[in-house]
Amino acid sequence: MGFPLLSLITWLPMAGVVILLTIRGDEKTVATNARWTALWTSLIVMAISLVIWVRFDRADAGFQFVESVAWLPQYKIGYKMGVDGISVLFVLLSTVLTPLCILASWESIQTKVREFMISFLILETMMVGMFCALDFVVFYMFFEAVLIPMYLIIGIWGGPRRVYAAVKFFLFTLTGSVLMLLALLAMWVQAGTTDIPTLMHTTFPVGTQKWLFLAFFASFAVKVPMWPMHTWLPDAHVEAPTAGSVILAGVLLKMGAYGFARFSIPMLPDASAYFAPFIFTLSVVAVIYTSLVALAQEDMKKLIAYSSVAHMGVVTIGLFTFNEQGIQGGLFMMLSHGVVSAALFLIVGVIYDRIHTREIARYGGLADRMPCYAFAFMLFAMASVGLPGTAGFVGEFLVIVGAFQVNFWLALLGGAGMILGAAYTLYLYRRVVFGRITRDDLRGILDLSAREWAVFAPLIVLTMWMGIYPSSFTGFWDASVAAMVKQHTAALAETVKLAGVLH
Amino acid sequence: MNWTIALPEIVLAVIGLAILVFGVLRKQDNVLLCTMLTVGGFLAAGLLVLNGTRGGGFNGQFLADSFAAFNKVLILAGASLAVILSLDFNDKQGIGRFEFPVLVLFATVGMMIMVSASNLMTLYLGLELQSLALYVLAAFARDDLRSSEAGLKYFVLGGLASGLLLYGISLVYGFSGTMDFAKLASLLTDPLTASPGLIFGVVFVLVGLAFKVSAVPFHMWTPDVYEGAPTSVTVFLATAPKVAAMALFTRVMCGPFGHLVGAWHALIVILSIASMLLGAFTAIGQSNIKRLMAYSSIGHMGFALAGLSVGTADGVRGVLVYMAIYVAMTAGTFACIIAMRRQGRAVEQISDLAGLATNDPWLAMLLAGFMFSLAGIPLMAGFFAKLYVLLAAIEGGSWTLAVVGVLSSVVGAFYYIRIIKVMYFDPAAGAFDRRAPSLSLVAGVTGLFTVLFFLHPAPVVDAANVAAQALFR
Numbered sequence: 002m003g004f005p006l007l008s009l010i011t012w013l014p015m016a017g018v019v020i021l022l023t024i025r026g027d028e029k030t031v032a033t034n035a036r037w038t039a040l041w042t043s044l045i046v047m048a049i050s051l052v053i054w055v056r057f058d059r060a061d062a063g064f065q066f067v068e069s070v071a072w073l074p075q076y077k078i079g080y081k082m083g084v085d086g087i088s089v090l091f092v093l094l095s096t097v098l099t100p101l102c103i104l105a106s107w108e109s110i111q112t113k114v115r116e117f118m119i120s121f122l123i124l125e126t127m128m129v130g131m132f133c134a135l136d137f138v139v140f141y142m143f144f145e146a147v148l149i150p151m152y153l154i155i156g157i158w159g160g161p162r163r164v165y166a167a168v169k170f171f172l173f174t175l176t177g178s179v180l181m182l183l184a185l186l187a188m189w190v191q192a193g194t195t196d197i198p199t200l201m202h203t204t205f206p207v208g209t210q211k212w213l214f215l216a217f218f219a220s221f222a223v224k225v226p227m228w229p230m231h232t233w234l235p236d237a238h239v240e241a242p243t244a245g246s247v248i249l250a251g252v253l254l255k256m257g258a259y260g261f262a263r264f265s266i267p268m269l270p271d272a273s274a275y276f277a278p279f280i281f282t283l284s285v286v287a288v289i290y291t292s293l294v295a296l297a298q299e300d301m302k303k304l305i306a307y308s309s310v311a312h313m314g315v316v317t318i319g320l321f322t323f324n325e326q327g328i329q330g331g332l333f334m335m336l337s338h339g340v341v342s343a344a345l346f347l348i349v350g351v352i353y354d355r356i357h358t359r360e361i362a363r364y365g366g367l368a369d370r371m372p373c374y375a376f377a378f379m380l381f382a383m384a385s386v387g388l389p390g391t392a393g394f395v396g397e398f399l400v401i402v403g404a405f406q407v408n409f410w411l412a413l414l415g416g417a418g419m420i421l422g423a424a425y426t427l428y429l430y431r432r433v434v435f436g437r438i439t440r441d442d443l444r445g446i447l448d449l450s451a452r453e454w455a456v457f458a459p460l461i462v463l464t465m466w467m468g469i470y471p472s473s474f475t476g477f478w479d480a481s482v483a484a485m486v487k488q489h490t491a492a493l494a495e496t497v498k499l500a501g502v503l504h
Numbered sequence: 505m506n507w508t509i510a511l512p513e514i515v516l517a518v519i520g521l522a523i524l525v526f527g528v529l530r531k532q533d534n535v536l537l538c539t540m541l542t543v544g545g546f547l548a549a550g551l552l553v554l555n556g557t558r559g560g561g562f563n564g565q566f567l568a569d570s571f572a573a574f575n576k577v578l579i580l581a582g583a584s585l586a587v588i589l590s591l592d593f594n595d596k597q598g599i600g601r602f603e604f605p606v607l608v609l610f611a612t613v614g615m616m617i618m619v620s621a622s623n624l625m626t627l628y629l630g631l632e633l634q635s636l637a638l639y640v641l642a643a644f645a646r647d648d649l650r651s652s653e654a655g656l657k658y659f660v661l662g663g664l665a666s667g668l669l670l671y672g673i674s675l676v677y678g679f680s681g682t683m684d685f686a687k688l689a690s691l692l693t694d695p696l697t698a699s700p701g702l703i704f705g706v707v708f709v710l711v712g713l714a715f716k717v718s719a720v721p722f723h724m725w726t727p728d729v730y731e732g733a734p735t736s737v738t739v740f741l742a743t744a745p746k747v748a749a750m751a752l753f754t755r756v757m758c759g760p761f762g763h764l765v766g767a768w769h770a771l772i773v774i775l776s777i778a779s780m781l782l783g784a785f786t787a788i789g790q791s792n793i794k795r796l797m798a799y800s801s802i803g804h805m806g807f808a809l810a811g812l813s814v815g816t817a818d819g820v821r822g823v824l825v826y827m828a829i830y831v832a833m834t835a836g837t838f839a840c841i842i843a844m845r846r847q848g849r850a851v852e853q854i855s856d857l858a859g860l861a862t863n864d865p866w867l868a869m870l871l872a873g874f875m876f877s878l879a880g881i882p883l884m885a886g887f888f889a890k891l892y893v894l895l896a897a898i899e900g901g902s903w904t905l906a907v908v909g910v911l912s913s914v915v916g917a918f919y920y921i922r923i924i925k926v927m928y929f930d931p932a933a934g935a936f937d938r939r940a941p942s943l944s945l946v947a948g949v950t951g952l953f954t955v956l957f958f959l960h961p962a963p964v965v966d967a968a969n970v971a972a973q974a975l976f977r
Contacts, residue, residue, distance in 0.1 A: 073962060075969070116861070138891075142882035142958070149876055149883075152921065156929045157861075164929050168921065175881075175917055179910035186891075186898045186906075 005068045007082040010050050010096060011130040014122035017042030021119050032114035036107060039118035043100040043125060050096040050129075057089055059476050062484035064135060064198060065089075072139075077194045081135040086481030087262055087332065088132045090474060091255055094339045095128040097459065098251045102244035104456050105347055109243060109354050110158055117158060121244065124150040128252050132259065137185050137195040144220075144256060145178045151245070151253065159240040166233075166240035173233040177223035184216035188268075201267045201488075207275075207496065214272035217265050224257030227280075227317060228287035231310045238306035239359070243350030246302060250309050251343035255335045258316050262332065266320065267485055270492035277321045281407075284321075285414045287314030292421035296428065301349045301359045304429055305342060308385065311418050312338045318415045319400035323489050327403020328482050329475055334396030336474060337384065337467055341392055344381040344460040348374075351453055352433075355446055361429065366438035371448045375434045377457050382430045384464045386423045392467035395475075506561040509568040512552040512576065513616050519545035520609040527602035534602045539591055542605035546584045546612070550577055560622060564684050567622035574824055574971035575619040575751040578831055582743030583612045585835040585946050590736035592940035593842045597734060597850065599645045607644075608740060611637035615748035619755070624673045624683040624709075627752060631669070631716070634745060635662050641740065642733040654732025661715070661725040669712025675705030688760035695767045706761055710771060713756065716749035717805045720778035730798035735850065738794055739838035742801055743831045750805070750827055754812055754820055758975050765815040772813040777908050779806025784915035793841055793854050796919065797834070800878060803916055804830055810909055811893040814900035817972045822893035824968035829889040829957065833877050836950030840871040843939040843947070854923060859932025867939065868927045870951045875924050877954045879917040885957035892965070 017038060024034050058065060064083035072080040084092055103121060110117050124147065131143035148171055156167035189195050192203045205213065223230045234254075238246050266273045288311050295307035312334065319331025351374060352367070353359055368375040384391035387398075397419055404412035438444055449457065467474055507514075523541050527534045553576045560567045587605050594600040614633030621627035639662065643655020677683050679702040680691050692698055711722065718726040730738050757768060783803020790796040808830070811822035843864075844851050861868040877884035890913065897906045957964075 073965065075962075075966070113861070116865070142887070145881060145887075146883045149881055152924075153928060156925060164925055167929070168918070168925065171921055172914060172918060176911070176914045179914055182891075182894065183898065183903075183906050183910060186895050189895065190899050 003066070003068075005082075006049070006052060007066050007084065007092075007129075007133040008068060010046050010053075010092070011082070011126055011133060013046050013049070014042055014099075014125040014129075017122045018119050021115055021122070024115060032111075035115040035118045036103070039103050039122055040100060042122060043096070043103055046125065046129075047096045047100055050093055053084065053089060054093060057084070057477065059086070060480055062086065062480035067135065069135075077196070078138050079136055079196065080139055081196065082130075082133045082139075083135045084133055086478030087485075088259065090332075090336055090477055091132045091252070091259060091339075092129055094255070094336060095125065095132065095252050097463075098247060098339070098343055099125045101343075101347070101456050101459065102247050104452060105247065105350060106242065106244040107452060109350065113157060117154070120150040120153050121248075124154070124248060128248075128256075131256060135197045137188070137197055137200065140197070141178070141182060141185055144260075145175070147253065147256070148174055151249070154245040155237055155241045158242040158245070161240075162236070163240040166236040169233045170237040173223050173230070177220035177230075180216045181220035184213045187213060187216075197263070203268070204492070204495075205269065207271045210269040210272035211275060214265055214269045214276055217260065217269070218276070221257040221260040221265065222283075224260065225254060225313045225317060226257065226310060227283050227314070228290060228310065229283075231287070231291065234310060235303050235306040238309075238346075239300060239302045243346060243353065246346040246350075247343045250305070250346055251339045254309060254313055255339055258313065258320065258331065258335050261317065261320050262328070262485075266323070267488060270489050271496050273321065273489075274323070274493055277323070280317055280321045281411055284314040284317045285411065287311060288318075288415055288418035289421065292418055292425060295425040296421070298425075299361055301361055301429065301433070302346065303359075304361075304425060305345050305349065308422065308425065309338070309342050311422065312342070312385075315397060315400050315415055315418055318404055318411065319396075322400075322403040322407050323486065324403050324406050325482055325486050326399045326406070328486065329478065330396050330399025330401075330403055332478055332482070333467075333471065333475060334400060337392035337396050337464075340460055340463050340467070341381055341384040344377075344457065344464070345385060347456060347460070348378050348381060351449065352446075356442060361432050363440070364433040364443065365436040365440075366434075366443065367446070368434045369438060370443065370446050373449045373454075377449070377461065378430065378434060380461060380464060382426045384468070386426050387419050390465075390468045392464045394468060395471045506557070506559060508557050509559055509561045510566055510620070511556055512549040513613055513620070515552060516545055516549040516609065516616070517613050519548070520606055520613065523602075523609070524606050527606065535595070535600045535604075536591065538602040539587055539605045542587055542609050543584050545609060546580045546587070549616075550580045553577055553580070562626075564686065565623045565626045566617075566620050567685075568620055570974040571751070571755065571971040572620040574967055575747055575827075576616050578747045578828055579612060579615045579619070579744045582747060582831045582835060583608055583740065585831075585839075585950070586736065586740035586743060588942050589739050589835070589839055589842055589946055591942050593734065593736040593850075596845065596848065597645060599734060604641070604644060604736075607637045607641050611641070611740075612744060615744055618748045619751040621752065621755070622685045622759075624676065624685075627756070628666075628670060628673060631752070632666065634748065635666065638662075638741065638745060641737045642729055644737055645734045648734075650732040651734055654729045657725055657732070658729045665712050665715030665722070668708050668715070672705045672708025672710075672712060675701055675708060677705075679705060685755075685760040689762055692761060693763045695764045698764060698767070703764075703767055706764060706768060707771070709756060710768060713749060713753045714775055717746060717753055717809070718802055719775040719805055719809060720782045720802060723779070723782070723802050726802060727795050727798040730801075731792055731795045735794065735838065735842050735852070738797075739835060739842070742797065742834045742838065746801065746805065747827045747831060750808055750812075750823060753809075754823055755975065757812060758815060758820060762815070762976075769813055769815060772809055773902070773905060776806045776809035776813055776905060779803060779809065780909055780912040781806075784912040787916070787919045790919075791854055792852055793844075793857075793923070794852050796854065796923075797837065797841070800916070800919075801834070803912065804878075807890065807893055807909055807913075810902070810905045811896050813905065814896045814902060816896065816900060817976045818899055819893075819896040820972035820975055821965070821968045822896040824971055825892045825965055826889040828964055828968065829877075829885040829954075832950045832953045833874050833886055836870065836947050836954060837874045837878070839943050839947035839950065840867060840874065843867055843936060843943045845937045845939075846934055848937065854926055856933065857923065857926045858930040860927040860936075862932040863935040864939075867936075867947070870947050872924045872927065873951055873955050875920040879920040880913050881917070883955075883958050885954045888957060888961055
């Protein structure tokens with residue numbers, strides 16, 4: 002076991018929390034110090050996490066940077082961390098988005114700044130830990146513990162209906178996760194271990210698999226969220242402060258899809274194949290229905306929230322095609338959506354900070370006064386639509402290619418999301434940015450500040466980079482996805498052979 | 505006769521008598537001193553339990569095994585925390601009298617005898633010693649109508665439960681000819697050959713014990729007594745006696761009636777499910793935080809009973825881990841509740857907590873931690889409590905229990921996070937009075953235990969494992 006790099010980036014934010022707790026002084030000093038402490042902590046975490054980017058061996062399909070400490074040895078639970086091609090980029094996504102969020106809340110959060118930063122750093126620990134965990138119990142703990150900081154972030158610093166949104170978010174997600182807990186315990190009892198790599202190579206009886214799959218589904222489908230469990234998302238997004246929305250869209254939604262890719266598909270191959278049409282149906286409904294709903298929204302954040310549901314629908318289609326293009330596309334889509342939707346929420350945050358409303362009709366003609374803003378907004382809007390050359394295109398394209406191999410109609414209906422996506426995104430862009438300025442407060446509106454540039458610049462670079470040279474990202478998971486598809490096919494063939502013997 | 509096995513109880517009882525004499529002779533300023541002496545006594549007893557000899561004695565009346573030791577340490581810890589918390593509260597409520605710690609001490613001796621009982625007679629003696637002291641404690645604020653009412657209610661219903669228990673014991677004795685746990689276990693090997701009278705006896709014993717752990721439908725006294733009794737008494741009622749009663753319940757069900765598991769399994773499952781559901785749903789409507797904690801404790805006892813219902817060593821281990829964590833969480837929560845005091849008056853409405861995060865961030869943070877823990881959210885200790893019970897339930901194939909358990913904990917989470925909502929999201933009400941250092945101490949220690957349990961759960965779990973194995977040897 003080498004240097005515990007993953008544990009370091011997981012727990013380092015906690016060191017920041019301890020420092021934050023010890024800050025003394027009047028309210029203003031505390032606020033300033035809290036901001037800087039949190040920013041530096043998250044920047045250091047990000048810098049360390051870049052080491053993973055450099056040192057990750059892309060040819061290796063297995064888990065790397067593995068560390069393992071006996072935690073509850075008598076129950077075969079270990080504190081085990083490690084990343085493979087599927088999880089590594091999400092670790093990086095979390096560590097990159099956190100400092101941007103802290104920077105984005107620099108001025109918009111004015112009350113209880115210290116508590117906000119504490120919540121955010123705790124949130125970072127939970128997110129990174131969840132993507133690194135290689136033990137099911139450890140994974141579950143991080144997965145569910147995310148609720149604590151997120152509940153507080155929405156509830157304390159949110160909008161007028163924040164209490165409703167926070168409680169709804171909490172209870173929806175908790176209901177799903179406790180059912181997953183039962184499935185986890187059932188697997189533990191049956192396999193005698195909670196080690197994820199071992200469980201991935203454990204075969205469960207087909208009947209058991211179906212029940213386990215449904216329990217996992219309850220948890221992950223709420224988190225993704227899949228239609229019809231998505232109703233908490235628009236509420237949570239609208240009420241959450243900008244940074245909360247960013248993390249919610251950027252990382253937390255990926256936790257559900259990551260769960261499907263990490264647990265449901267490799268561990269329960271037969272059940273996954275059995276339930277794939279069910280998942281496709283829900284996903285297609287999500288893509289089309291929520292896109293139409295997005296068209297009718299009057300609130301910018303709500304519109305982007307619904308578009309997230311639609312995009313995540315494409316992700317689940319991709320993951321459950323069980324072929325390389327589909328899964329790679331799903332993963333790429335998760336990553337690009339993590340960057341692009343996060344950026345779009347930040348875009349909304351910029352004008353919300355100035356005018357204090359998210360109502361689309363309140364705006365218009367921003368291109369005139371905020372050219373830089375209009376440029377950034379356009380770039381992210383195009384990426385969200387899936388314009389070739391931006392991050393959004395690669396993922397959608399690969400998913401549709403993958404879906405074609407399964408079913409023509411699936412590809413057609415899933416692809417319809419792109420058209421509807423173009424409709425609602427461009428419509429939003431037109432109403433906010435173009436047209437004539439009709440209101441006085443918009444005349445004096447200021448363009449992006451240096452701090453906001455610092456937030457958007459990395460996201461713009463990432464969006465273009467992912468669109469123009471996607472191999473530097475897909476290269477990470479090529480080997481892992483190939484291994485996953487191979488294992489899945491082998492497992493299904495095994496079951497068919499068994500069934501043949503029995504008949 | 506090997507009397508040293510009962511040394512902790514003997515020493516504690518002697519210390520209690522000594523404090524009583526001391527308190528009577530020294531008329532003034534005796535409260536703090538007597539309290540400190542009591543805590544010292546608990547500490548001494550705890551050390552004696554940990555280092556004491558194991559084994560049975562007193563003609564099979566008394567058994568000091570690892571199971572008893574684990575629970576005694578828990579009981580002593582709970583009692584110590586309660587006594588420390590009572591210092592400030594009793595003083596400010598004008599009920600600061602030296603008899604308080606002495607009564608707690610004698611109740612504790614009773615509980616220690618309960619968990620060491622290896623004979624139905626010892627069981628009853630311990631239980632009554634505990635109960636009589638508790639009845640007096642519940643009515644300790646004798647000029648307060650609510651406290652007197654709580655004491656009377658507790659006395660009447662507790663007396664009824666004792667009567668049922670005694671009736672059950674007499675039936676068991678009548679139909680089997682012995683009260684010794686070991687002999688009962690060897691006689692009752694097959695539920696089919698057990699006479700109906702004996703099964704009746706077992707059921708009555710079970711009902712009596714269910715009263716003591718306040719499992720539904722024998723829970724009626726809990727909310728009223730919790731609310732009416734002075735908070736310093738409530739914190740004691742909510743911790744140590746629950747541990748003792750649950751330990752006794754476990755020992756009786758898995759020891760003498762262990763082979764009859766087929767006969768009592770369904771009963772415990774019903775008690776458990778009813779308690780979890782009632783605890784979860786009824787607590788939603790409460791506005792008094794002490795009452796809410798009463799319903800919460802009913803729900804938690806239901807969860808612990810789910811572990812017991814499996815009737816295996818793993819199940820008992822789950823129960824023991826649950827109780828250990830429950831004591832810490834509950835004592836901490838009550839430390840925060842005792843700190844709720846405005847202009848010298850104790851307040852106990854949930855709405856009084858509004859804006860605590862602004863007025864007293866540390867207290868709010870601790871209470872939020874306890875609430876998340878009681879709700880069973882991971883990284884907090886409360887999650888591990890639930891984890892081991894659920895693991896045992898699934899190992900035993902009790903899917904219904906497991907599913908009801910997790911879903912009721914979601915419902916429970918609703919009212920726990922509502923308290924956090926009031927503290928953090930609602931606009932600030934007036935600030936609380938400065939909290940006493942003793943409260944901060946208890947809340948801090950239990951808070952650290954609750955939050956950092958996940959770092960190294962092995963010691964508690966291992967000890968619980970050894971204790972559970974002792975029961976099934």
